Structure formats: structure tokens, C-alpha cells
Amino acid sequence: PAQFQLAVPVAVVFAPGSVPGDLPKALPFRDVQEMEIPVNLRTSVTSRYEMVYRSTTAQEEAALDVATAQEADAALRPLQDTSLGSLTVYVVPETSSLLPQGTSVYVGKHRSALVRAGSGLAALHTRLRQLMQVMSFTASSIAAALSDRVPNSQLGPDARRHLKSSLGYEITFSLLNPDPKSHAVDWDIEDAVNRYVRPILDKLSLVANFSVDSQILYYAVLGVTPRFDKESSSFLLSAHSLPHVINPVEARLGSSAASLYPVLNFLLYVPERSHSPLYIQDKDGAPVSTNAFHSPRWGGIMVYNVEAPAAPQASLPLHVDVDMVRVMEVFLAQLRLLFGLSREELPPEFLLESPGNEGLADWELDRLLWAHTVENIATVSTTLTSLAQLLDKIGNIVIKDDVASEVYQAVASAQSAMAELAAGHLHSAFQASKEAVTSSERAFFDPSLLHLLYFPDDQKFAIYIPLFLPMAVPILLSLAKIVREARQRKKEPTKMD
Amino acid sequence: VCTSRFWFNYRHVANTLSVYRSVKRLGIPDSHIVLMLADDMACNPRNPKPATVFSHKNMELNVYGDDVEVDYRSYEVTVENFLRVLTGRIPPSTPRSKRLLSDDRSNILIYMTGHGGNGFLKFQDSEEITNVELADAFEQMWQKRRYNELLFIIDTCQGASMYERFYSPNIMALASSQVGEDSLSHQPDLGIGVHLMDRYTFYVLEFLEEIHPASQTNMNDLFQVCPKSLCVSTPGHRTDLFQRDPQNVLITDFFGSVRKVEITTETISLDSDLAGFESKLPKDELAAEPLKYAEQLPVAQIIHQKPKQKDWHPPGGFILGLWALIIMVFFKTYGIKHMKHIF
Numbered sequence: 001p002a003q004f005q006l007a008v009p010v011a012v013v014f015a016p017g018s019v020p021g022d023l024p025k026a027l028p029f030r031d032v033q034e035m036e037i038p039v040n041l042r043t044s045v046t047s048r049y050e051m052v053y054r055s056t057t058a059q060e061e062a063a064l065d066v067a068t069a070q071e072a073d074a075a076l077r078p079l080q081d082t083s084l085g086s087l088t089v090y091v092v093p094e095t096s097s098l099l100p101q102g103t104s105v106y107v108g109k110h111r112s113a114l115v116r117a118g119s120g121l122a123a124l125h126t127r128l129r130q131l132m133q134v135m136s137f138t139a140s141s142i143a144a145a146l147s148d149r150v151p152n153s154q155l156g157p158d159a160r161r162h163l164k165s166s167l168g169y170e171i172t173f174s175l176l177n178p179d180p181k182s183h184a185v186d187w188d189i190e191d192a193v194n195r196y197v198r199p200i201l202d203k204l205s206l207v208a209n210f211s212v213d214s215q216i217l218y219y220a221v222l223g224v225t226p227r228f229d230k231e232s233s234s235f236l237l238s239a240h241s242l243p244h245v246i247n248p249v250e251a252r253l254g255s256s257a258a259s260l261y262p263v264l265n266f267l268l269y270v271p272e273r274s275h276s277p278l279y280i281q282d283k284d285g286a287p288v289s290t291n292a293f294h295s296p297r298w299g300g301i302m303v304y305n306v307e308a309p310a311a312p313q314a315s316l317p318l319h320v321d322v323d324m325v326r327v328m329e330v331f332l333a334q335l336r337l338l339f340g341l342s343r344e345e346l347p348p349e350f351l352l353e354s355p356g357n358e359g360l361a362d363w364e365l366d367r368l369l370w371a372h373t374v375e376n377i378a379t380v381s382t383t384l385t386s387l388a389q390l391l392d393k394i395g396n397i398v399i400k401d402d403v404a405s406e407v408y409q410a411v412a413s414a415q416s417a418m419a420e421l422a423a424g425h426l427h428s429a430f431q432a433s434k435e436a437v438t439s440s441e442r443a444f445f446d447p448s449l450l451h452l453l454y455f456p457d458d459q460k461f462a463i464y465i466p467l468f469l470p471m472a473v474p475i476l477l478s479l480a481k482i483v484r485e486a487r488q489r490k491k492e493p494t495k496m497d
Numbered sequence: 498v499c500t501s502r503f504w505f506n507y508r509h510v511a512n513t514l515s516v517y518r519s520v521k522r523l524g525i526p527d528s529h530i531v532l533m534l535a536d537d538m539a540c541n542p543r544n545p546k547p548a549t550v551f552s553h554k555n556m557e558l559n560v561y562g563d564d565v566e567v568d569y570r571s572y573e574v575t576v577e578n579f580l581r582v583l584t585g586r587i588p589p590s591t592p593r594s595k596r597l598l599s600d601d602r603s604n605i606l607i608y609m610t611g612h613g614g615n616g617f618l619k620f621q622d623s624e625e626i627t628n629v630e631l632a633d634a635f636e637q638m639w640q641k642r643r644y645n646e647l648l649f650i651i652d653t654c655q656g657a658s659m660y661e662r663f664y665s666p667n668i669m670a671l672a673s674s675q676v677g678e679d680s681l682s683h684q685p686d687l688g689i690g691v692h693l694m695d696r697y698t699f700y701v702l703e704f705l706e707e708i709h710p711a712s713q714t715n716m717n718d719l720f721q722v723c724p725k726s727l728c729v730s731t732p733g734h735r736t737d738l739f740q741r742d743p744q745n746v747l748i749t750d751f752f753g754s755v756r757k758v759e760i761t762t763e764t765i766s767l768d769s770d771l772a773g774f775e776s777k778l779p780k781d782e783l784a785a786e787p788l789k790y791a792e793q794l795p796v797a798q799i800i801h802q803k804p805k806q807k808d809w810h811p812p813g814g815f816i817l818g819l820w821a822l823i824i825m826v827f828f829k830t831y832g833i834k835h836m837k838h839i840f
Contacts, residue, residue, distance in 0.1 A: 243757070247754050290762065295758050302761075334761050336763075
């Protein structure tokens with residue numbers, strides 16, 4: 001039975017003119033809001049938001065005294081607590097012009113947000129609660145992380161689509177050119193990776209190790225023939241034929257032979273001359289703006305259409321220079337979605353700052369870390385419990401010393417991770433949970449733990465009886481003879497004198 | 498998995514390769530298939546058509562074509578390797594193609610064929626795997642969530658005994674014959690001289706030939722394959738551990754690969770000309786000493802290992818008592834003073 005306590009340190013800072021009249025105490029004061037997220041009978045997650053309410057310092061006031069929210073966010077950044085997992089919320093007056101009309105919450109790139117004061121304390125509290133959940137974790141994200149333990153009926157349909165927490169991931173970019181006679185495609189992947197992918201992977205390096213490679217495949221076709229649509233004079237791939245596209249290609253992708261980490265494939269498909277232009281249709285029949293689709297836990301595919309040459313007698317093959325910016329925008333969005341960082345399910349009055357080339361905002365990284373830490377700890381406890389059950393059941397297994405030391409280390413790391421979570425130190429909690437998972441996996445999957453020693457009782461009898469029964473007969477008879485002789489000897493001295 | 502070797506077990510290899518072919522046709526790539534065969538058929542000196550394995554009379558279909566990737570062949574097909582693949586307790590040097598890298602959303606299909614008996618399956622004529630071991634292996638897989646749902650098909654004599662002991666959830670099992678019955682082979686080929694396939698697998702394959710990747714056929718149809726009139730043995734199945742109703746389970750859930758797909762509707766915006774962009778290429782590492790050999794060994798494992806026990810143990814317990822008894826009886830019967838005749 002596990003009790004997770006997730007503590008989030010939050011600072012709520014009131015700008016002048018925004019303090020609601022009905023505060024329970026005078027500023028500054030502390031408050032703790034606890035919420036219980038039930039997972040199953042034996043596991044529960046309690047979230048503690050440790051809130052510190054205070055008013056702005058002079059520097060913060062100066063920082064807030066700018067024209068737009070973006071500038072305020074940038075100016076406020078050096079003034080706040082930037083440790084992983086913490087949040088700072090600045091409350092501005094309801095009528096403030098920092099936030100555009102119609103938005104009441106602005107979430108910045110880092111770990112802070114601007115909130116309008118609202119009509120009273122209750123409204124403020126509601127907005128704060130929503131905001132805190134968005135920026136750290138929600139009940140459903142925790143349930144998704146603990147999906148092993150939640151009974152199947154309670155999980156939503158998309159609970160298991162995010163990538164599982166792993167120590168590393170391999171990302172492979174592939175260019176598929178089925179028609180090299182018509183298109184000579186060039187993509188500057190190395191430059192694109194260094195410019196656009198590296199920043200986001202550097203930011204995610206806290207979460208896992210990433211390795212990137214790329215390849216070009218020729219004569220690789222999709223498994224599905226697209227339909228020709230006369231109205232738009234283009235070819236269309238309907239949404240229900242998309243699942244069958246991946247498999248024929250996957251056989252040729254060649255996942256890396258050396259690494260055991262999960263592989264994320266991003267494919268760029270340049271359709272043949274005879275099937276251009278090719279668009280992907282969604283369920284309603286409208287062409288998809290990104291012309292791309294992704295498969296959870298696998299990767300994504302984007303279709304890159306090449307315009308027909310202006311002059312019909314242009315010499316083939318056409319030279320194509322892929323616009324890597326457009327491509328990377330889609331691939332990196334897919335990467336975010338694969339990790340579970342979606343921006344679509346937010347209340348309408350929230351405005352999110354785009355993280356730009358960094359790829360993800362600091363608080364999104366925090367969201368990932370919260371989910372992964374909880375998932376790691378749950379995995380460790382399941383693994384160690386099942387290892388213990390295995391050893392109970394089959395007493396013959398010998399535990400080597402290094403396996404034992406891995407188990408002890410896993411337990412110690414998991415305990416320290418739980419403690420750090422309860423204290424609100426997300427960074428150290430995550431590191432501890434990573435160590436715990438590494439140790440426990442090493443212990444559980446140690447090759448020496450194979451139990452080929454199952455001997456059913458009837459087999460034991462079948463082997464030993466034919467061996468020992470014939471041998472035992474003369475022994476038993478001799479024993480009987482000895483006993484008889486001993487008894488006779490005892491009687492004789494009494495008979496004779 | 499084909500668990501037998503030698504020429505007269507041609508049909509088991511043909512069985513396995515035919516199932517392998519069907520599964521590949523329905524979309525599962527080689528990277529997701531672990532194929533274990535003794536692989537001594539195609540190049541066997543007794544094969545009148547070398548480099549081929551046929552699954553149908555009159556040599557219609559060569560299932561050992563160009564595209565067969567055998568992961569465990571010949572003497573590597575052992576009970577130990579099989580259990581290692583299932584439970585994941587594999588030495589770290591094993592390549593990716595020999596591992597089962599499944600997670601909690603993978604549906605696994607296990608097909609085994611060979612010679613079996615009541616509660617066991619014979620591996621390569623020298624060892625056996627019992628149904629209890631198999632059930633324990635599946636339980637280990639469940640504990641580590643190495644499968645979402647598992648379909649176990651076995652085509653051997655008395656095959657139903659192999660799935661009697663399963664106790665982990667989400668397992669569905671099919672067998673070609675009940676306990677006490679033998680599975681029979683389908684037809685001999687006079688040109689090759691051995692039986693080419695087993696009946697159950699033959700009819701299953703006929704059934705699978707009609708399935709295409711988008712098919713909606715469900716498991717109940719698979720249960721009806723090969724009735725007693727055609728198969729002589731009674732095929733059995735077990736679905737009590739399975740959570741979904743077999744009516745709702747598509748054949749392609751296990752035999753093919755249909756992925757969930759989502760349309761990408763979000764994009765992020767990237768700034769293409771960054772003013773202060775530095776190329777973060779890794780600097781060449783000069784003067785880094787090459788790792789000494791000792792640093793590359795798994796030192797922790799070596800230090801902590803106790804010296805390996807030789808296989809001979811001094812007799813203890815029962816054996817010791819028995820020998821003591823024998824010696825005591827011997828000397829009691831013959832008397833101590835006769836010992837000088839011995840020494």
C-alpha cells in the first residue's frame with residue numbers, strides 16, 4: 001500500500017490594488033491546501049499545495065509595470081524561485097491592462113503566471129486551483145502515470161498513450177522517397193537537428209538520455225493507395241486507412257540494433273509524382289492542416305507535398321529542398337504530444353505563452369517530471385513486491401550478493417524519493433526515483449534468477465523409488481535380523497547363568 | 498516456437514513457418530517476431546528439394562522463402578532460452594532481435610508446436626517444459642506488465658493440458674487436442690517422404706488466408722476452426738482468464754498489427770533565424786585515456802560473486818543417512834574383526 005504525498009511550493013504574490021477585501025488573514029501568511037486523489041484501494045495520492053501569500057516587493061512592482069504580459073514574465077524571472085516544481089503566481093488587479101481582453105490567466109514560459117484578481121476571494125481561489133493543476137499535475141495525469149494500479153474501467157481511453165517513463169529514448173528521423181526518379185530530395189537534417197531539436201532535447205535531458213539518428217529510405221511506399229478526389233484534384237488518405245500505413249514501412253525502418261531504449265520514429269514522406277499532391281483527411285473529410293499524424297508510443301508521419309514544376313517539360317528528377325522549419329514544427333509538436341504535453345485541453349480564458357525554440361515551458365517540464373516520478377516509484381514498488389513473491393514461491397533460487405545490494409539500493413532510493421516528494425523537492429525526488437528504477441530493474445531482470453528447478457512430487461517419486469526400493473529391501477531385512485538377534489541376546493543371559 | 502528437431506519432424510517446422518508467414522503477411526514486422534526453430538529442414542541432406550520447406554502437398558508453397566528471420570535456431574531452442582525470452586531475464590549481451598521488448602500495451606501471440614504429453618512439451622528431444630513452468634513464466638510477465646493480452650496456441654498431442662495451469666489474467670488459449678488425445682498430421686507428401694503439416698494448423702492457416710489487415714473477424718470464428726470431423730482430435734480453448742468477450746476480439750488484434758493513430762492538430766512555432774545561435778557540436782575529446790580493461794568489466798558483479806560451486810556436493814541428508822545405514826548393517830552382519838581383511 002503506497003501513500004504518495006506530492007508537495008508543491010506555491011507563492012501567491014499580490015500586486016498593489018489586487019488584494020481582495022475578504023482575505024482571512026493579513027498578508028503575508030501561509031496556507032496549505034490538501035486534496036486526495038484516490039487511485040485504488042491500496043494506493044492514494046495526496047497533493048499538498050503549500051501556499052505562501054504575500055504582497056509584491058518594490059522590484060516586482062517595477063517589473064509588473066510594463067506594457068505586455070510577456071515583458072512582465074521576462075522581467076519577473078530573475079526575481080522568483082526557479083527550483084523545479086515550484087510555482088509563483090502574480091495577482092494583478094481585475095482591470096489591469098497587462099492581460100489582453102478576455103483572458104484572466106496568463107501562463108508564462110517559466111514557472112510563473114499572471115492572474116486577474118477576480119470578483120472576490122472565492123473566484124480567485126477557483127482560478128488559482130485550476131492554474132495550479134494545469135502547471136503541476138491533475139488527477140487524470142496522476143492516474144495515467146499509475147495506470148498499472150487503476151482498474152481498467154476507470155481509465156479514460158487515452159490513459160495509456162503517453163510514453164512510459166524510461167531512462168532513455170532513441171529518436172530516428174527518416175526521409176521516405178518512393179520515387180527517386182522524379183524527386184531528388186535533399187534535407188539538411190543535421191542542421192535542423194542542431195538548431196531545433198537539440199534545444200528541446202537539452203531541456204528534456206533532465207528526464208532521460210536522448211540519442212538522435214536519421215536515415216533516408218528509397219522506394220519505400222505506404223501500404224495504402226490514396227484515392228483521387230476530383231473536386232480538389234488531389235489525392236486523399238482517409239483517416240481510417242491511416243493505421244495500415246505504418247506497418248509496411250516499419251519493416252524497413254530498421255530499429256537500432258544496439259540500444260534497448262524505446263524508439264521514436266519520425267517519418268517524412270514525399271509522395272510520388274503520380275500521387276501528388278497528397279493530403280490526409282480527418283474523420284470529417286476535411287484536409288488536415290499539418291498533413292501529419294502520429295501513433296502513440298511509436299512516432300509520427302508527415303506528408304510533404306512537392307509542387308508540380310511550372311514548366312511541364314522540366315527535367316526529372318526535380319531537385320527538392322525540404323523546408324526544415326515547417327517539418328520540424330510538426331515533428332516537435334508530435335514529440336510533445338507523444339510525451340503527453342498537450343495544450344488543447346485548457347479552459348478558454350487561459351492564455352499560454354509559447355515556449356518558442358526551447359520547445360517546452362519550464363512548467364511543462366515539471367508536469368512531465370511529476371508524472372514520471374510517480375510512475376517510477378510505483379514501478380519500483382510493483383517490481384520489488386513481485387520479486388519478493390517469486391522468492392517466496394520458489395525457495396530454490398539463490399540470490400547473488402550483487403542482486404541483493406541492488407534491491408537494498410532500490411528500496412533506499414524509493415524511500416528517499418517519496419520523502420523528497422513530500423518535501424516538495426521535485427528535482428532530487430526525480431533523480432532518486434530514476435536510481436530506484438535502474439536498481440530494481442537490474443535486480444528483477446538479473447539472468448541468474450531463472451527457476452528451472454520445478455520438480456513435481458510425482459516426478460520425484462518416479463525417479464527415486466526404482467533406485468532405492470530394490471536397494472532398500474536387503475537393508476530392511478538385515479535390520480530386522482539385527483533387531484531379532486539383539487533381542488535374543490538380551491534374553492539369553494537371563495536364561496543361562 | 499518449434500520444439501522438435503530431426504527430419505521426421507518436418508511438419509512442425511512447416512507449421513511454424515506457415516504461421517510466421519501469415520503473421521508477417523498481416524503486418525507484423527520481423528522486429529516484433531521471435532522465431533525459434535531447429536532449422537534443420539531446409540538444408541538437411543535428406544531434403545529432396547534443398548533450401549525449401551513446403552507446407553502443402555504437391556509443393557505448392559515454399560514457406561522458407563527469402564524473408565525468414567530465425568532468431569533462435571538449432572541448439573539455441575532450449576527451455577531455458579524460451580523462458581528467458583518470456584520473462585526478460587536475458588544476459589545483457591543479447592541483441593535486440595532476440596529479446597521480447599514488449600510493454601503493457603502489447604498483445605502477444607505465442608504459437609508452439611512439437612511433441613507433447615499430459616502436462617509437458619518436449620524440447621528438442623532432450624528436455625521438457627511443464628505446464629506449471631509455463632504458467633509461472635506468464636505470471637512473471639504479468640507482474641512486470643509485459644503484455645496487455647496474450648493468445649497462446651499449441652499444436653501438440655494432449656495440448657490442452659498445457660493451458661490448464663494458467664492463472665494470470667488476460668490469457669486466451671487454444672489447443673489442438675484434449676488430454677488423452679493425439680493431434681494428427683495432415684497429409685504425407687510422397688515426393689518428400691514425410692508428413693508436411695499437422696491438421697489443426699493446416700485448417701487454422703486456411704482460415705487465416707482469408708483474413709486481411711482490415712478484417713473484422715473475431716475469435717469465436719477461430720474457435721470453430723477444425724471440428725472433430727476434419728481434425729479427428731477435439732480442439733479446445735480457454736477464455737475464462739480473458740477479460741473481454743471473445744466475440745469482440747478481432748483476429749487482427751493478435752495476428753496482425755493495427756495501430757492506434759491520431760491526427761496531429763497542434764504545431765509549435767519555431768523561429769527560423771535565431772540571432773544568437775551557437776552550434777553545440779561536441780568538442781573533440783583529446784587526451785582522454787582509453788578505458789582500461791578493468792573499467793569495462795562489470796566489477797560489482799565479479800567482486801560480489803562467491804566462487805562457483807563445483808557440481809559435486811558432499812553427500813548430505815538423506816543420502817548420508819542411507820550410506821550410514823548400509824555401512825552399519827554391513828559391519829554388523831560381518832563383524833568388525835573382519836575389517837582387517839579389507840585394510
